[in-house]
Amino acid sequence: MTRNQMGYERNDRHMKNWFLLFALTLGVALAPYVSWAADPANGRQGYDRYCVSCHGADGRGLVANAPDFSRGEGLMSPDLAIAQTLRSGKGGMPSFLGILSNTELLDVVAYLRTLQR
Numbered sequence: 001m002t003r004n005q006m007g008y009e010r011n012d013r014h015m016k017n018w019f020l021l022f023a024l025t026l027g028v029a030l031a032p033y034v035s036w037a038a039d040p041a042n043g044r045q046g047y048d049r050y051c052v053s054c055h056g057a058d059g060r061g062l063v064a065n066a067p068d069f070s071r072g073e074g075l076m077s078p079d080l081a082i083a084q085t086l087r088s089g090k091g092g093m094p095s096f097l098g099i100l101s102n103t104e105l106l107d108v109v110a111y112l113r114t115l116q117r
């Protein structure tokens with residue numbers, strides 16, 4: 001290997017490090033603006049529209065058998081499992097399949113968790 005080639009090689013490695021640092025900085029800088037997490041504020045809109053009539057604004061439940069979200073009832077499962085229950089419906093609760101998208105369901109679940117007192 002010639003000296004020159006080694007020089008290039010070292011250079012390449014530096015470029016790679018700079019690129020990684022750049023990507024990392026960009027990611028950290030954008031993280032607050034680009035979010036893939038569920039959005040409880042959006043979920044609240046879905047809740048007020050489709051859930052509040054049975055579950056109440058405070059989540060304590062207005063109809064028979066409805067869990068009390070303020071006490072964490074019905075919220076012990078992971079978000080995806082709760083979203084699945086909402087897709088299929090349960091007991092006196094209708095299915096929300098085709099009414100709320102998966103993303104919207106996860107947003108609503110995130111909002112449900114904020115009702116816990």
Ligand code: HEC
Pocket residue numbers: 046047050051052053054055063064065066067073074075082085086090091092093094096108109112
């Ligand atoms: C028509 C009334 C009604 C509507 C509308 C309704 N629910 Fe329910 N919900 C119930 C009842 C009744 C239960 C108890 C079901 C059971 O355990 O038999 C329940 C249970 C639940 C549970 C607990 C599920 C479990 O596995 O125990 C969650 C979470 C929930 N509802 C969320 C929601 C959300 C979010 C919405 C709106 C998208 C919604 N509900 C709309 C009546 C309703």
